[in-house]
Amino acid sequence: MQRRYNMMIDPSMYPILIKSNGEYGIVFHAHLLKLGLEFDKYIGNVMIGLYGKYGPVEDARRLFDEMSERSVFDWNVMISGYWNWGNKEEAEKLFDLMMEKNVVTWTTMVTGYARMKDLDNARKCFDKMPERSVVSWNAMLAGYAQNGLAKEAALLFDDMVDSGVKPNEKTWVSVISACSLRGDLALAKSLETMINDKQIRLNVFIKSALLDMHAKCGNIMMAKKIFDELGESNNSVSWNAMISAYARIGDLTSAKELFDQMPDKNDIVSWNSMIAGYAQNGQSAAAIELFKEMAKNRLVTPDEVTAISVLSACGHLGALGLGNDVIRYLRESQIDFSRSIYNALIFMYSKCGSMKDAENIFYEMKSRDVISYNTLITGFATYGNGKKAVKLLWKMDQEGVSPDRITFIGVLTACSHAGLSREGRKVFKSIQNPDIDHYACMVDLLGRVGELDEAKYLIESMPMAPHAGVYGSLLSASRTYKRIDLGEFAATKLFELEPDNSGNYVLLSNIYASEGRWTDVETIRGLMKTHRVKKTGAWSSVEYKGKMHKFIVGDRSHERSGDIYQILKELMKKMQDAGYIADKGAVLRDVEEEEKEEMVGVHSEKLAIAFALLVSEPGGVIRVVKNLRVCSDCHTAIKIISRLENREIIVRDNNRFHTFHHGICSCNDFW
DNA sequence: ATAGGGTTAG
Numbered sequence: 252m253q254r255r256y257n258m259m260i261d262p263s264m265y266p267i268l269i270k271s272n273g274e275y276g277i278v279f280h281a282h283l284l285k286l287g288l289e290f291d292k293y294i295g296n297v298m299i300g301l302y303g304k305y306g307p308v309e310d311a312r313r314l315f316d317e318m319s320e321r322s323v324f325d326w327n328v329m330i331s332g333y334w335n336w337g338n339k340e341e342a343e344k345l346f347d348l349m350m351e352k353n354v355v356t357w358t359t360m361v362t363g364y365a366r367m368k369d370l371d372n373a374r375k376c377f378d379k380m381p382e383r384s385v386v387s388w389n390a391m392l393a394g395y396a397q398n399g400l401a402k403e404a405a406l407l408f409d410d411m412v413d414s415g416v417k418p419n420e421k422t423w424v425s426v427i428s429a430c431s432l433r434g435d436l437a438l439a440k441s442l443e444t445m446i447n448d449k450q451i452r453l454n455v456f457i458k459s460a461l462l463d464m465h466a467k468c469g470n471i472m473m474a475k476k477i478f479d480e481l482g483e484s485n486n487s488v489s490w491n492a493m494i495s496a497y498a499r500i501g502d503l504t505s506a507k508e509l510f511d512q513m514p515d516k517n518d519i520v521s522w523n524s525m526i527a528g529y530a531q532n533g534q535s536a537a538a539i540e541l542f543k544e545m546a547k548n549r550l551v552t553p554d555e556v557t558a559i560s561v562l563s564a565c566g567h568l569g570a571l572g573l574g575n576d577v578i579r580y581l582r583e584s585q586i587d588f589s590r591s592i593y594n595a596l597i598f599m600y601s602k603c604g605s606m607k608d609a610e611n612i613f614y615e616m617k618s619r620d621v622i623s624y625n626t627l628i629t630g631f632a633t634y635g636n637g638k639k640a641v642k643l644l645w646k647m648d649q650e651g652v653s654p655d656r657i658t659f660i661g662v663l664t665a666c667s668h669a670g671l672s673r674e675g676r677k678v679f680k681s682i683q684n685p686d687i688d689h690y691a692c693m694v695d696l697l698g699r700v701g702e703l704d705e706a707k708y709l710i711e712s713m714p715m716a717p718h719a720g721v722y723g724s725l726l727s728a729s730r731t732y733k734r735i736d737l738g739e740f741a742a743t744k745l746f747e748l749e750p751d752n753s754g755n756y757v758l759l760s761n762i763y764a765s766e767g768r769w770t771d772v773e774t775i776r777g778l779m780k781t782h783r784v785k786k787t788g789a790w791s792s793v794e795y796k797g798k799m800h801k802f803i804v805g806d807r808s809h810e811r812s813g814d815i816y817q818i819l820k821e822l823m824k825k826m827q828d829a830g831y832i833a834d835k836g837a838v839l840r841d842v843e844e845e846e847k848e849e850m851v852g853v854h855s856e857k858l859a860i861a862f863a864l865l866v867s868e869p870g871g872v873i874r875v876v877k878n879l880r881v882c883s884d885c886h887t888a889i890k891i892i893s894r895l896e897n898r899e900i901i902v903r904d905n906n907r908f909h910t911f912h913h914g915i916c917s918c919n920d921f922w
Numbered sequence: 923a924t925a926g927g928g929t930t931a932g
Contacts, residue, residue: 331926
């Protein structure tokens with residue numbers, strides 16, 4: 252490569268050549284030194300720019316310091332170089348030292364602060380500027396737009412128009428993207444009218460921004476129209492915008508179709524859009540599959556966004572093994588673990604019931620934000636560790652992190668699951684403006700500790716209309732404490748608020764059943780029939796060899812089904828010898844008449860556990876995820892299994908973790 | 923001939 256620079260080139264061409272061959276800058280630099288051209292005022296500037304862009308920025312600084320005289324161009328390119336590497340201190344130092352600043356200097360500072368998400372200083376700088384060019388306005392506008400400050404961007408745009416500066420194409424791109432952030436259809440329409448009236452020339456940047464705006468404002472047809480019109484002109488950004496448009500509305504089939512049609516798959520954003528699309532639409536397994544394909548292809552390197560989506564998917568699945576594989580791969584890919592990634596790790600470990608790991612990550616972090624706290628607190632809440640959740644709330648205060656509404660929901664839920672009534676009440680009292688969800692948590696807490704009348708009183712004193720969650724907690728508590736009166740009260744409200752939620756009918760029916768009121772059980776069953784309420788399909792899943800194995804009640808579709816039922820049969824025999832009597836009532840109540848025989852003892856939880864016993868390492872922890880509540884019969888059964896097999900079994904249901912060990916369960920729910 | 927501003931993913 253060096254040879255190609257040995258030909259005679261007019262020195263005036265050097266800056267252009269250096270720029271177009273950035274990666275060969277150092278070779279070039281050596282060559283220029285040999286020619287003694289280093290101190291040419293243009294070339295020197297370009298070389299500083301080159302090192303400022305590709306690094307090491309210290310080399311840029313050395314050149315800058317060695318210059319006999321420095322023009323404003325040199326100062327500007329040096330400051331810009333520091334901002335490229337996020338070195339705010341040095342950029343500010345040089346800026347303060349500079350004698351003759353120009354509009355470019357000021358604009359560089361505005362952009363620099365904005366890139367570091369320091370919009371306050373960016374704006375301060377912008378306001379202090381002695382003069383502003385259209386580029387300065389664009390820099391400030393882009394800063395707001397890129398940091399999600401739609402309102403500020405809109406206000407600034409008004410100021411810009413008022414001060415008589417004519418917006419150019421780049422201005423419009425930022426204004427459109429700010430509008431997309433708000434997802435306001437009316438605003439989008441007026442903006443489009445404005446652009447049409449002014450007869451703005453629409454380049455691919457503006458068209459992509461418009462595409463995204465329409466998609467985010469709910470007009471996917473319009474977005475697709477722009478995409479189709481762009482045709483061959485579509486670049487990876489417009490492809491990605493269209494893919495995420497489909498992903499956003501949950502149309503993953505169309506998203507994947509587009510993704511597969513993309514000419515190049517070397518843009519990490521495309522992969523991230525698809526992976527996040529799956530992850531956010533409850534298709535965690537598909538998200539992980541695509542991530543694996545990405546890792547295999549090696550066309551792109553994962554980044555922070557990839558990591559967050561995939562770790563979140565592993566968490567939702569309860570796939571600890573996969574999660575650890577992902578972490579290993581991320582480390583191999585040498586991406587640095589940002590705070591967001593650490594937060595995602597806390598989430599993943601918490602959701603997998605590995606609270607020790609979640610805690611370790613939490614304390615490993617250099618600094619924690621409210622998300623870190625909320626994630627760990629919510630983990631402890633699901634796990635039923637009320638004391639640790641409350642301790643974290645205190646720690647937040649010491650660390651100067653302010654709790655938000657999610658924090659309090661977490662701490663209250665933790666107190667509720669742990670039966671910490673006194674602490675819970677104290678926390679509830681300390682909330683400045685408790686919202687509806689905080690009331691729901693408090694009703695849940697009172698219900699769990701058996702203070703059902705107080706719970707009802709709290710509902711009646713709420714300053715807002717209670718939602719389904721509030722009555723749902725009361726209904727659950729009514730089942731636990733066999734309070735038919737309150738159960739009926741709560742269920743009546745729930746049948747109005749969410750007539751399609753089968754869980755409410757089942758709960759009320761179970762309350763009647765627990766008291767032997769079979770006629771009422773039949774009435775509820777009839778109610779479900781006339782209202783055409785479909786029971787939510789319950790499933791349990793367990794991870795094995797990087798895949799989730801999912802079971803439904805009476806499932807015989809698994810390839811190891813024969814073995815699973817054999818294990819189950821032996822297990823049931825051992826359990827009966829140990830004194831276990833299947834709660835046929837509980838089982839039969841949940842299934843249709845003709846399926847009764849088939850179903851007894853083969854709820855999804857039991858199938859998942861039997862499979863795990865079949866394939867897992869002896870003595871290892873068994874982790875099961877269930878999409879609904881663990882049924883009372885299975886709860887009893889799993890306790891016995893944990894004792895007989897001497898295995899720790901962790902079940903995450905839609906409410907909380909149950910850790911079964913030596914025949915006892917961590918949850919203190921009364922069945 | 924050299925310095926500052928644009929669209930997509932969490």
